[in-house]
Amino acid sequence: MSNKIEHHIPRIIGKYSSGKKGPLLFVTGGIHGNEPSGVKALETVFKELEKTKPEIEGTIIGVAGNQKALNKDQRYIDEDLNRTWTEENIKSGKKDSHEKEEMFEIIEILKQYPESDFTKRYFLDCHTTSSDSLPYVSVQEVHDNDSWAHNFPTYIVRGFSDIITGDIDHYLSRTGMTGFVFEAGQHYHKTSVENHEGVIWLALKEACNLDLTKISTYPECVTNFSEKNAPEQKTFEIIYRHGLEDSDKFEMKKGYENFQKIKKGEVLATQNGKEVKSEWDARIFMPLYQAQGNDGFFVVNEVEV
Numbered sequence: 001m002s003n004k005i006e007h008h009i010p011r012i013i014g015k016y017s018s019g020k021k022g023p024l025l026f027v028t029g030g031i032h033g034n035e036p037s038g039v040k041a042l043e044t045v046f047k048e049l050e051k052t053k054p055e056i057e058g059t060i061i062g063v064a065g066n067q068k069a070l071n072k073d074q075r076y077i078d079e080d081l082n083r084t085w086t087e088e089n090i091k092s093g094k095k096d097s098h099e100k101e102e103m104f105e106i107i108e109i110l111k112q113y114p115e116s117d118f119t120k121r122y123f124l125d126c127h128t129t130s131s132d133s134l135p136y137v138s139v140q141e142v143h144d145n146d147s148w149a150h151n152f153p154t155y156i157v158r159g160f161s162d163i164i165t166g167d168i169d170h171y172l173s174r175t176g177m178t179g180f181v182f183e184a185g186q187h188y189h190k191t192s193v194e195n196h197e198g199v200i201w202l203a204l205k206e207a208c209n210l211d212l213t214k215i216s217t218y219p220e221c222v223t224n225f226s227e228k229n230a231p232e233q234k235t236f237e238i239i240y241r242h243g244l245e246d247s248d249k250f251e252m253k254k255g256y257e258n259f260q261k262i263k264k265g266e267v268l269a270t271q272n273g274k275e276v277k278s279e280w281d282a283r284i285f286m287p288l289y290q291a292q293g294n295d296g297f298f299v300v301n302e303v304e305v
Helices: 037-052 067-072 087-092 098-111 145-149 168-174 190-208 220-229
Strands: 012-017 020-029 057-064 121-129 136-139 155-158 178-186 235-243 250-252 267-271 274-277 282-285 295-303
Touching: 012 037, 020 037, 020 190, 037 057, 037 121, 037 178, 037 190, 057 098, 057 190, 067 098, 087 098, 121 168, 121 190, 136 145, 145 155, 145 178, 168 178, 178 190, 190 220, 235 282, 250 295, 267 295
Parallel strands: 020 057, 020 121, 121 178, 136 155, 155 235
Antiparallel strands: 012 057, 136 178, 235 295, 250 267, 267 274, 282 295
């Protein structure tokens, strides 16, 4: 089932406050333009907030990521927006690609919500995957990100942003905000929107003290994710990244789902005509099943919390 959005997507998807002092919840959707699920979920959440006008502490704002790519339903225009947020790029101020222009627009929005105006600032970055996947949190182990992430009932993966440093959650964490990436499932699957909506409502409860029973779509808006779709909470760490060059001819073996168990010696993919075999008894993570991308796959292991 397609989640493709048929209308023009503005930069600010919505903003809501009931005038009480409290935290900021900064939610981004569509950092990759072929991942519309987070945007659709944000539209649903803001429609419900405006309809029922519940009391919250602080403010939630929903922001569209790669606005032009979202409106074209493609991953990016010139380069991956989730690789541009490096200290070097931000310090240089150069807008020499479409994605860097959009990055600086998002930074300017965030500047309108400074730390001094809020008791705390949280972020939630909504993504989906090219392969079928259970929903999961991807968290960088800085500040209180990891303990915050464990408030949410799903798989938790540590370490992605320690390997890939140009992603938006790495940047937001550097600014002192607390949060994580939430990967809701396959790009265009109906349950991905359900999962994004559920995690946004739960984040509003945890961050802004929203009483979920005041929402007319409760409990379905949360239980679709937390009870129907989400796996029992487990914590994983990345032990390997299979990176790709633009010139590589890479094809993932068909049929892998995120978190599927793999065995040592198992053929995972072909690259430039050669077999790529697993060196681990572990689980595959984010296998690449789309044309654009420089990460062939990752390998993760379950860890004790």
